[in-house]
Amino acid sequence: MQIIRASRDLYQKYREDILDIFLDVISMEMYSQYVDPEVESAYHDDMFEKGYYLLALEDDKLIGYIAAYPLAEEPLLPNEIKEKYQPERCDYLSEMHIKADRRRQGIGTKLMEAYLKGVDHDAYDHAVVRAWTVEGGAGPFYKRFGFEDDAIIDQVKTTKDGKGKRTIQKQYFFKKL
Numbered sequence: 623m624q625i626i627r628a629s630r631d632l633y634q635k636y637r638e639d640i641l642d643i644f645l646d647v648i649s650m651e652m653y654s655q656y657v658d659p660e661v662e663s664a665y666h667d668d669m670f671e672k673g674y675y676l677l678a679l680e681d682d683k684l685i686g687y688i689a690a691y692p693l694a695e696e697p698l699l700p701n702e703i704k705e706k707y708q709p710e711r712c713d714y715l716s717e718m719h720i721k722a723d724r725r726r727q728g729i730g731t732k733l734m735e736a737y738l739k740g741v742d743h744d745a746y747d748h749a750v751v752r753a754w755t756v757e758g759g760a761g762p763f764y765k766r767f768g769f770e771d772d773a774i775i776d777q778v779k780t781t782k783d784g785k786g787k788r789t790i791q792k793q794y795f796f797k798k799l
């Protein structure tokens with residue numbers, strides 16, 4: 623397996639695969655919500671423009687990825703976090719997903735290790751992640767790497783049938799770099 627920071631060409635090459643993994647994750651029962659592929663596609667392009675991607679590749683196939691960008695560019699950041707940290711000194715690991723049939727095989731660990739090694743330690747004091755507070759969510763995985771619980775926010779999501787709304791909770795986790 624190789625972990626590569628995506629150039630623009632590499633991002634374009636794997637863009638559809640990144641989206642496929644992402645759409646598969648957010649349609650999981652525990653994360654269940656309405657999904658518009660075009661919106662999610664634009665969301666990923668925007669993350670590439672303001673940040674960077676680490677791709678986990680095996681035989682040239684994408685098996686997982688991380689997307690990260692400066693926390694100061696995160697629109698949902700609660701005041702509680704803004705007052706406690708300097709968002710411009712925090713790198714936000716906004717998405718981290720492993721292909722469904724490759725989870726619990728150590729790939730997430732390798733990606734996270736590569737991320738923590740490669741993150742700009744001069745530019746940032748903290749790495750930040752945000753995880754759904756659902757049973758089976760990724761919080762315990764992040765804690766293994768020294769990320770510590772912080773603020774919880776509410777987010778309103780459209781239900782899978784596209785007709786209703788539901789409120790879910792997401793928790794921030796911070797790790798000193």
Ligand SMILES: CC(C)(COP(=O)(O)OP(=O)(O)OC[C@H]1O[C@@H](n2cnc3c(N)ncnc32)[C@H](O)[C@@H]1OP(=O)(O)O)[C@@H](O)C(=O)NCCC(=O)NCCS
Binds near residue numbers: 730754758759
């Ligand atoms: C969470 C995720 C990124 C972890 O990557 P992974 O490759 O499966 O993780 P690893 O195999 O390196 O796991 C190492 C250890 O972390 C812990 N761990 C991993 N995923 C976990 C989870 N969902 N819940 C609790 N602990 C978890 C376990 O202790 C695991 O060791 P074990 O398999 O021997 O029990 C991956 O499972 C995934 O993509 N999940 C679905 C999408 C998702 O939830 N992404 C995060 C959104 S915030």
